Amino acid sequence: MKKVYGTAEQALDGLLRDGMLIAAGGFGLSGIPEFLIAAIRDAGTKDLTVASNNAGVDDFGLGVLLQTRQVKKMISSYVGENAEFMRQYLSGELELEFTPQGTLAERMRAGGSGIPGFYTKTGVGTQIAEGKEHKDFDGETYILERGIVADLAIVKAWKADDTGNLIFRKTARNFNPPAAMCGKICVAEVEEIVPRGSLDPDGIHLPGIYVHRLIQGDHEKRIEQRTTRKREEA
């Protein structure tokens, strides 16, 4: 079972269809699957629903799929930092299912773990809770949130072996493991594919069972807010 593909286009071959639900890893512009997003743009797949914490910025990350109007609906916790996202939402051109960040991460993990619903206190008493089942446990009120199962997950990791075992680097891990878990099919892009046996089996962040196809690329990894301190402050 070869999992390694040559290009993002090849890795997505046969997986894209209009109206599908895609889960994407990344937080802000950190750890986003840049090549797979670009390949989806080039494929022109339409009416997408995308579950992703953010939507990149106007011209990078998922923002490019908003610019091309390929996205019908976002499931996200944060639309700031993307003027086009906010504009399309406020004008009603784009559906938006606001989901608290932790609820979104847990919905992905749950969907990938055979859990169709779970209860959380997050959002109780807010507009997020409207229309959701409420239930009391030990005298406290919780709402029912649903697991997300995506038709396709696109994620970005640091390294992979050829069996799809993934490791991530620092805070670029973020939503990538739960997004990968919730995909019926998961395609991963990594900075380096190493031979099996090169990664510490105790250090695998996401086992290859979750990863069906794999590409290697030279990532741009854009920085969204370059904050620094001067050396004399040290």
Next chain:
Amino acid sequence: MKKVYGTAEQALDGLLRDGMLIAAGGFGLSGIPEFLIAAIRDAGTKDLTVASNNAGVDDFGLGVLLQTRQVKKMISSYVGENAEFMRQYLSGELELEFTPQGTLAERMRAGGSGIPGFYTKTGVGTQIAEGKEHKDFDGETYILERGIVADLAIVKAWKADDTGNLIFRKTARNFNPPAAMCGKICVAEVEEIVPRGSLDPDGIHLPGIYVHRLIQGDHEKRIEQRTTRKREEA
């Protein structure tokens, strides 16, 4: 905030009380908190409810707390391999809440993650489902399982730094992370405590936020079933 203690007895000081709920890591005899179990035996704490996948063997692991009759109830998936456990259960001396292994692991993770209940297909139509809420999602029936929040978690890891960051070794990881998560207080025993900065921050299996107290010990690590092959088979 010093987390490192000298002995298991010291690490448990002030934490034990009759009738409490303890979550314990380990699978079979692998990755069990041997020193903390021994210290609980020596403390004589009674009427314990213990959530643990197994109960060790007669004279090692949690089996020693069954021998001393300190356990009122077990929450477990498997009682085989421990004749005293099975005897006390069949004679009615010991309560036993049979919980499927995956449901037990998830109940611990949920309890530690602020999720009081989740739905699963596991056990639907079996005696495990009796008395539990049933709910349909997308045409399939699931049952509601509750998160476990333990008064105390006792776990065993391979290495720790002094801030309580833990790493485990091979399949000795098993129930230790979810058990640690679900404890209001978690005490860990490890084979080696290293200075902070010695462990790869990308390789921490359980962040120190889950670990309140820590001891180092020279573990026996008994093997339950020594299965081997001969060299000529290779």
Next chain:
Amino acid sequence: MANDIKGWDRNQMAARAAEELEDGWYVNLGIGIPTLVANYVGDKDITLQSENGMLGMGPFPFEGEEDPDLINAGKQTITELSRTSYFDSATSFGMIRGGKIAAAILGAMEVAENGDLANWMIPGKLVKGMGGAMDLVAGVRRVIVVMDHTNKAGESKLLKTCTLPLTGTGVVDRIITNLGVLDVAEGGLQLIETADGITEADIRAATEATIV
């Protein structure tokens, strides 16, 4: 009831079960005969899960190389492979429950013609617990039972209705016994294959369940 007919032995049953596995699959093998299936996967790229927290389970270690930190779900000492990854029990059963495991091959005490499975307790007699079996049968994509066709008393283990406490309802896809291979189908069991020297009549005689 023909107690003298034998059909396949344990290793032949395991070899037959191995034919069920497809290249690239992640598979969970139960204790007993299912464990032997690993010996017959041949060139196929099969990754074995041990539900205590491992993908890529290797063979037993050489004598003297046993590691107490490396056991399978049957608590036996094992080894790792170049593809191996370790994870905790919550993650392990997340992949089971989430349908990421392509197939589980399990032993059974009883299977009913509707796919019900009983393999975890005999009330008042044998109470070991379900371990991970309830999670496996509820979660994996395909459940294959490997067991003797009849019990020690010569009675069919393929029943119209299970008499023992269930592990799961309607969960079994295929049953491989010493006498042959049967699928759970509409209205009963469907005979797929007979073991060497076994006739359909032998199987019908040894089976309480409806054979359609």
Next chain:
Amino acid sequence: MANDIKGWDRNQMAARAAEELEDGWYVNLGIGIPTLVANYVGDKDITLQSENGMLGMGPFPFEGEEDPDLINAGKQTITELSRTSYFDSATSFGMIRGGKIAAAILGAMEVAENGDLANWMIPGKLVKGMGGAMDLVAGVRRVIVVMDHTNKAGESKLLKTCTLPLTGTGVVDRIITNLGVLDVAEGGLQLIETADGITEADIRAATEATIV
């Protein structure tokens, strides 16, 4: 409404908020003034969480050492410490929801006298999303709001009832403003402390919420 009274500046508010933190705590700091609190923890052993997947957040990197794989929840480049650990978003919010984080220090648009908090949207005007704020206020053990006492129009941000969409209900424990410190108590807000040069009368004049 006295627009000329000032009280604490941003750094003084942050310093006052830092006094709330206890040795050994794991703490989440929101964007804006809460971020400045890190500068005032002194000798206390405080571990900062960044909810995108990090415990042990360090200061901004030196120029030229920015790492796109190492950002905080505000998407700013940061650094790691010797205690740092990384994890995924599901684990990160598991610890938040599970009450493992001792305190969150957050900004706010409005706080009501019953502890309701609004800080994520102004309908039709500003819609950025709740990010992790709803999870934080629902999950962490103590929620401390740091904000100006009044808005740019000089109107109280401490209200009888919030007018904006809520982030959480009854979640705020303590409010630190430029004018002083108030707790959410039975029947309304309780004045704990006044800022330098501020009187109780000043605070009452600038507060719409009931002060008990």
